[in-house]
Amino acid sequence: MKLPAPPTEKSFPSPLHHPRVATVIGRWLGIAVAVCFLTGLYSHFQQDTPTWLPVPSRPAGLYRVSQGLHVLSGTVAIPLLLAKLWTVYPKLFAKLPSPKDLAPLLERASILVLVSTMALELFIGFLNTLQWYPWPFPFRQTHYALAWIIVGALLVHLAVKLPLIRENWRRTPELAPESLPPATTGLTRRGLFRTVAGAATLVGITSVGQSAPALGPVAVLAPRKPNVGPQGLPVNRTAEAAGVTGIGPDWRFTVEGLRQLSYTIDELRALPQNGSDLPIACVEGWSQGARWEGVRIRDLLELCGAPPKSRVRVVSMEKGGFYATTELPEEFAADPLTLLALRLNGGELALDHGFPARIIAPNRPGVLQTKWVHRLEVIA
Structure with missing residues (x-):
């Protein structure tokens, strides 16, 4: 055939x-x-x-x-x-x-x-x-x-x-x-x-x-619902996944500049507080707006005597990972919307959202909005 x-x-x-x-x-x-x-x-x-x-x-x-x-x-x-x-x-x-x-x-x-x-x-x-x-x-x-x-x-x-x-x-x-x-x-x-x-x-x-x-x-094909999660905000990386299991009573937040500053969580709350309405926008495509409250980064830099146009290295308590240490360029460090956030949507930060303190800044990817922050290092 x-x-x-x-x-x-x-x-x-x-x-x-x-x-x-x-x-x-x-x-x-x-x-x-x-x-x-x-x-x-x-x-x-x-x-x-x-x-x-x-x-x-x-x-x-x-x-x-x-x-x-x-x-x-x-x-x-x-x-x-x-x-x-x-x-x-x-x-x-x-x-x-x-x-x-x-x-x-x-x-x-x-x-x-x-x-x-x-x-x-x-x-x-x-x-x-x-x-x-x-x-x-x-x-x-x-x-x-x-x-x-x-x-x-x-x-x-x-x-x-x-x-x-x-x-x-x-x-x-x-x-x-x-x-x-x-x-x-x-x-x-x-x-x-x-x-x-x-x-x-x-x-x-x-x-x-x-x-x-x-x-x-x-949004039936979207892998994320932006308003689903602790305090109405999704979580990409949980505290457990980051190796942050809890915050002890001896926790302190430090700023290393011309003058070194050290604060307990109550002392941070006693500093002048400011609010910012900013979204978390992640590289995976989801985003959700939220109300953040905390201390302005530029106020902390002024308190430690940092020179103008200083960059800031942000250090997390996260164990390992690509983003355990990040950097805030001078434009973001000086922006009045950039906060060391202590509160989210009217309540204390949940542990999965970075309790006791995290960075929130305008126009930044979520992976750079560092959670569980315990130290800032001024880079002149």
Whole structure:
């Protein structure tokens, strides 16, 4: 019995695989990737701030918006990437280019790198929102490196495909649906566009509620409910996980500057107290506003005789971890909203929220809002 001939690219004549369809969906995917990349850079610079680009402390809620957009655009990119791959999969059956044809070889190589890297980037990014890390490599550094590989491969791919993209960028009479072969699946091009746009919108609406409280009731795909947790605020890292099992009666808070200061918890409470309405905004995409009360960091720096524009090293009682010691840049240390917080939403800090004292500052990732603080070290 004669075996059927293997499929070729021409075996898929449906207009749903037309370059015009790939171009339209590619535009949507490109917007999602651009937003995700730029907001990801901003998040990375929050933790690894270059000397030539200091991060400002205002607007106070900027990181909340930026990281919410980062996770939203990455989530929306998943159905868009799947749709884009479906429109172009007949290319897998195209004849392999000759080793002498540089452009087609470059195109194939860029597609291989782009698709594999983007799939891995979205996969580990999604698992990060669940706080599940089943791999031995550091997530943040790997996520950052993959983003630059994606950008490089995407630029190469766009350069090679630019003539085809320009040809199919705008709808023309030649590209109108009625001028193309009829669809064999019963789904028209407009129907495909509506389906893809609807899927991306649905995924976005049902997940963005973790950072947009108004959509919280429909956030069925969001891994976090922002208002669920002790004192109405979620907890990423509990005191038990951080190795902080309790606070003894001999606990003291110290500030090391020109003059060394030392306070008990009651002495901290006796200092002038201030309030700040600030969100906790985490890299996983969730955020929740709260009312914080405590002592301004800039007041503590003034009391210890710190010079102007001092940076501050913040030391936690946490046992190990990447963020047991953090640093407050001068813009944040001097901001009147930055507190050594002692109270949350009208009550004493819960142990899981950093009792007896924690840092809260405007426009900062949650991982840098250090909990269980027991020492500040002034860096002139």
